[in-house]
Amino acid sequence: MSGARLTCLRGGRVHDPVHGVDGEVRDLWLRGGRLVEPAPGEPADTTIDLSGCIVMAGGIDLHTHIGGGKMNLARLLLPELQRHADGDPCRHVAPGAIETGWRYVEMGYTAAFEPAMVAANARQTHMELGDTPVLDHGAYVMLGNDEMLLRRLAEGAGPEEIRDLIAWTLHATKAMGVKVVNPAGISAFKFDQRRLDVDEPHRHWQVTPRQVLQSLAQGLQALGVPHPLHIHASNLGVAGNIDSTLATIDALEGLPAHLTHVQFHAYGREGPKKFSSAARALVEALDARPQLSVDVGQILFGQTVTASGDTMRQFANAGLASPRKSVFSDIECEAGCGVVPFRYRESSFVNALQWAIGLEIFLQAKDPWQVVLTTDHPNGGPFTSYPHLIRLLCDRDFRDAQLARLHPEVAQQCALKDIRRELTLQEVAIMTRAGPARLLGLRDRGHLGTGAVADIAVYRDDPLDRERMFTTPEWVFKDGAVVARQGRRATEPGQEPVGGTFFVVPDIDPDIGRALRRRHARWGTVNPDHLEIGCDELCACGRGGRLLPVECFAGREGGTA
């Protein structure tokens, strides 16, 4: 505990979009791990001079694959990447939990969310996140390809039953939300279907992705889970998939939702190579629907590994693996997974256009509150490339110089060369902390108002090189304690704070447990007696870090505010 000591952060330029503070010089006061309003004339025990610095809340990554089975498979598949020297970007493609936590903290991030937790593997996911130092964390549980949901939809289950199934799954796995990956498609792949469009029935269950999307989005809204359905849409990576992305949006019928790694879902079929940018169509759909949000899943050039629950699409891409090896797994009646190493190349037309499409989405969307900065770590590139991505978005000359190095046809085929917009620091603050906090329902994070948790990143202002600025923050505070200085960890091993675990607390029907346990005993992967994680056990998984339950507001109005 930092006790009652009062610290003053003096004279920094504060970017706090939640409170409309846009680069004004303000003093911030911290006590007991929170931002406070000191009594008039009360002296600070410690004062830190932040003149010349930019002050933001700690970064929040709402979609990064840092826990659960897939990343362990990726590490097994690619031991050579673990050997790279410090400073080599390949080192961060599939880092272990300890390296992951520190690299995030050293960049000014203080919370991260694993988006693809398999229910049967929830315990391991929470333990791996618990091994990740300093960061607060949480996970979204996957539904929509599990035998139980598809079977009950096929048998005509009503919305209340689906709602209760979602509630019980969230409760049992201590999840922060629900992610659907290629709705019904991972299951269809097990029945030898190699693609599944939004209105195409699953060969065995005769259920369509549209039905799965609607039932999950409705159920989450009925439960009042703050983060709406987190959607990895159908046909990831396929030329012309903008049609399925727009059909997915249409299937939601106005319900709130978050579409993830949309760069991989915004492809047209035009031009000489039958592969084109559909960023404009995606952005128009987003601009017209304030209840929707996206994260981009930007690609960046170089070596990475793609790791996804979408076995169907990963299997289709296995021929492109570099190095040439891959691993797939059917996770019994529940899920799937595929790991395919990949190298994005500047000289490749497709890769260069993917790069441009991601940037077009960031730069064309009207409302930054609807757009979250991600690379879908490690799928589009490691999270350690965020500072480079921020410079691409904030510095048009830098971006144009990069565009000129790419496959020559790309500049002709896309709108990027004509986009003049440069994101402001305020917009960066929205896309990297204020927006994700709001989308997840985290009321005391992502802003710098009185009472907020003192998770704070302080960057030395550098208008000429935003990459350097965001790579090495001057100071990073977690719960009011200094955890990094000048881009380097600042605690002795064993002294670092332990992150907390976020999870939602939905109302559950006391009777549903019994019926579900019966079904789980028959079709589940794990003995139902072992599936449910209690709060004491969750605390142990998180190495004693704080439990951070997030309330649900059943019956709330739609929308993201």
Ligand SMILES: [Zn+2]
């Ligand atoms: Zn995904």
Ligand SMILES: [Zn+2]
């Ligand atoms: Zn992902």
